[in-house]
Amino acid sequence: MHFLNLIILILLSSSIIIAQDEDETIILPDIEIQSSIGDRTRLTPGSTNYVGRDLMDKLRGLTVGEIIEEIPGVISEMDDGDTRKANFGIRGAHSRRSRKISVYEDYNPLNFAPYTDPTTHYIPPDERIGGIEVIKGSGQLTHGPQTMHGIINFLNHRPPKKGAGKIITSFGESNIGPRQQYHIRYGRDFGKLGTWQGMFTRHDNRGPVKGDIIDYNDYFLNGDIELTSNQKLAITLNYNHEDSEYAEGGYGLSQYIADPEMGNKRLFDDTFEMDIVRTSFAHSYYANENLKIDTNIYYNFVYRQRWSQTDNEENGLTVRNDINCTSAGSRVDVSGVTNANCGYKNTPRRYHTAGLETRFYKDINWFGKPNNLKYGIKFEFEKIERKARQTGSDKKQTGTQMAEDGTEFAKMSEDAEVYALALYLEDDIQATDKLIMTPGVRYESYYLIHNDRERKDGCGATGVTDCNNYTSYEKDEYILLPGLGFTYEANNTNQIYGGLHMGMAPPAVGDAGYRQISNLKSQKSFNFELGLINKSFEDKLGLTFETAAFRTVERNRPVKSSLRTAGTGSKLKNIGTTFSDGIEFSANWDQSRYSKNSRNWFATLSYSFMYPKLKTHQKGERDSSVDAGSVIVVDDIYENDIPFVSRHKGLLTIGYGMPNKWDISTTARYRGEYFTDIDNSKGIGQSGRWGQVDDYWIINARGNYTLTNFNNSTLYISLTNIFDTVYIASVSAEGLKVGNGRSIMTGIEYNF
Template identity: 25%
Template structure:
């Protein structure tokens, strides 16, 4: 690995010289693919034909075109030849659902623009309320399924993300109520996601999925989001926080985020996006796909680069995905997805000390820190409609993540150099004067997960049963070295660990369909065996230790469809999160520690309602009552503390989402729209007996204090205007309430910056997009942090500042 220092500055400092080849390649590819593209009419419309499994036309099918976020809904009925159609539909992301008694629901998603779209359906005999092709890969399928879902569900669609021209995953997730997406290096490469007042650190209290498959490098042995897929890869993001999340796992304490990749398009489709901006920003994205016969293909490649929030921070990303889906028979299908992600970044770990932040919040004393990482993944899925009332999905996956990270200081408490160690012989004394540390790791994850859905009746009552199992294995190879100089890329071996996890899990969820009522009890069982091998232990002969853990996770949910537009829901479930292998098994002795798993009881009551055409409101009350929340052993906070049983905590609050679109009400081409996501967490406190150690060694009680990094209020508000196929302009405010950086609830900043209040702040963004009909090109300008204000976003490793003002512009060409 080579180290290249990059100057931080505006676009243009060597940008064209360095990135002319990839830009030229993208443009040439677009011109080549556009050569045989046919011109299309400008009027947006969707049409198609519906047949049964034998290929016969099916008349009388109700076809519903929906845009759930705005409350848009239109219905058409197939004619004698099975044809349907919708004309003059505003552009955007839609779902199309086909309903007919005696047949299972069929559903597809489309993005309507300035050309007609043809969507064909094949109906299968049965009574499933969800398209069986979505089983296992999605949290929620059709709108009909959502009405029966006993919990809060939020969906971010691609058109909403594109209208805002989101720069990072954090910016996107703040649009979801209940989510606290904390910034880190300013690039959103490793989001810290907190849910309903839980700690956002490394997203360990959230379960992250991609098409239903865990994305963390070790979801059972170390559920941290050191790797996170880029937001540009996805068509939508699903978030579930209710009792329904027990059908996934292992983590159920906060919520589930499922990132959905786009399916191969029905017709041939190509899109090219190019954008650039301040702080050496460039993003090139090419997507091409289509369906030939019964096989669809999607090819997606992205190149992204930018400077970070501070000096001497920069990242280059390359992301490549191929997705293939084939319908083998009317009842069977397979799909495969292959992905490669590469990251070359000039990034470290340490934040700033208080004096450093006051002097210059954008400074970075460590110019030689570097991360070089790659991640390869493969997922294969087989789906079959075994009988009219029995659907099977089996998914196999393998992922390999290889990071190599060198840093001079892991946190601000390691500076200045220890005067008692002038020769820097203490491995803990890692400072700019004393060299660096480097961690080389290899994480391998593989597993298989079959799921079955059965639609049946008992004693005349309609019922659905979901049952599934997972066999999962993890291998963590971790080495830590101490280099002699800040630029060293090899050194003294301090740690050489192999950590493995073998896990088996199963779940059962049963839905009683009682007219307007849906009652869903369920249970999940997790069993895992961890092993830790310290190859350097016992004077080089090695130390091995292991531990096992079994947990039963029950849940119960109720949904009541008060009307076709209003659904109430309530639920309770067991929250569970396993401890990390490194905290569960002692490195020196191999003995099991007394660290327990995180356990809680999670309850919520809420409703989602389409109040009027164009006006949708969701709201829920929630409570998370922890029996044992794992937190830093030194409750004064700060990085470097070991983890321990934190005891009881209580989180209680309200969250709501509102969306309004005037065009849905007026059926016109002019649309004034608004989006609001709000979270209020008045209670997030330590309720058990707990003591904290002050710097002088004195023990004080922190019972009743607020949990760190739990802001009381979170608000995201977007107001915009859209003229169909012409213009979209919007302004957005993202507000974050004040937080404490430690359980002592310290207000003044400590010397190392790791303790103290994080004041509230509001970040303003704006974006404008212009659409040209022929060729089908759109141009955009986006500004992040309009006021160019600087805020503190984190203190855990020292003070980290917010992103500076970013100005970005670009174009997108679709054909």
């Protein structure tokens, strides 16, 4: 309560200052609300990383996920061939649907329902991204609610101040089929109406297996308006429509060995449809030279539904048992299997997320020391509807399929509302000329109302008349998260940083389902890090490097007792304490920084090591016969590796070229082995849901050529997975998925 009173007092004090200075007009830099890093990188405590558009263009990643993996400690697991499902993890966070990190686009949340269902099935098209920010230290306390591992923020291109546009066309081929990407944008200054920019992007890409086609159109409009000499407004409007062929169910082991590219054999109608509407209004008010106020109002609407005729069962990817198929229960790779008479399992989801955040930047002098205060308040509302049912073969849902009878939403029908309030305060204290201390604190509170209208098992299909099995519950939680960071600049070329903070992540429906969320506790963590940035050799040798050591002590991490135990499905439970110790290292070398040659070499090295350990005494569960047999209690899991966290990850890029004219380069990527259950089982199970995932190397290459006589337009070619390495990209309760095979893309970026 004292903390709340303090925050309210600070806000009121700021309001008084604003009132006193409202007649003062100041011309200050461009709007910054989209980025917490930018020019403020030096004042962001802890480890931060930034990937700019120039580097993205130079590397020509096949997907955004490949670009993300340039950052030490960040992983991206392939699921759909275009990284639409955004399986990102940071410093030991489970990457499944990025549920354990906060993902933003211009600090508008991309997690569909951040407090209860923070899944991500969408990230912006790579052509639209102007840069990517990652915060891994205590600086993430000014964001949330997931603050244990890190945050990712995608920055869109801002409207140009002079009329300019770009057309990007990319064509290519993978082992599965063609890949096509189109992008056009144009922006200009409209005088008093501000600068505006419109963008259109289309992707039509084959995934890593037969039956996966990612197909979407993206429409985007943003504008920057100078309301007065000290007030600016940024407006964003976005609509994205996806109509993809996508089987969420993955392989069993024998299917992967026999034909890793088979998918659903293109015999079954597995589709994913999604409509997204995203809006935000970001206002910056420069009250005076010492006070700036940013306010962001956002609203996101998502409607997505999956139609599936296949699913992962004990023996692999099969025809669903519950949709009246002629081949129900058969593996999709069995000779003569068909989808004759097949219906569908339909899982519609609807998300509404609205928020209001006001952030104050205040420069003051306390006790003779300069202080840069950053404090704010955020309100967020979420409404979620999740349903599942079996239907007939008519996707148009005519006849009785939409009737409220025993078959309507027989699998699941639930909704939830969340009311959340967050307060935060961070202060950059200039303790000495070289040392900045940054204490901070975040207060999180949310209130959840859940209604479950799930039918009883067997309702309708077996003629059961008493179908109602309604439940309802309410839950609230209040958490205070302190932090302390520091930055020490020994000179202009060396910086030491570090810090500690507490983090949290609310239990997600992906962890246990809404009915079980009441039994799960929020994850909490104690995070420690110490890092060094060195630029001493940049001018003479073209070399810079950064290294950081960290420890994350986590409580109540949700893990599967075993992905292969009968009856557990994808449900999780809180486990005790986990320790994730790690080291990150990155180095960049650019010969052009010191050489007078017209052509020069360049290189990048990145390496991350993790030592992820379960620090709780608990018996594991194992079955030596079949995946879903009777449960056998086995040895203590203490000191086993945390599931889904690999110990090693690295990449090396070597290139040669003429700056601003042409370049060629090749990259070797490595991902170490990891386990997917707390037993640390060595082999992959027959269902493909558990076991040890082997390490792998991927070799990529690319080239760029700038057409100086055509407005510096660019021709490029890129090759991904040159040696066509077959590897397991992810393992989950839906089975195993493979990564993209050999792919080649070529295109042109035409500037006008």
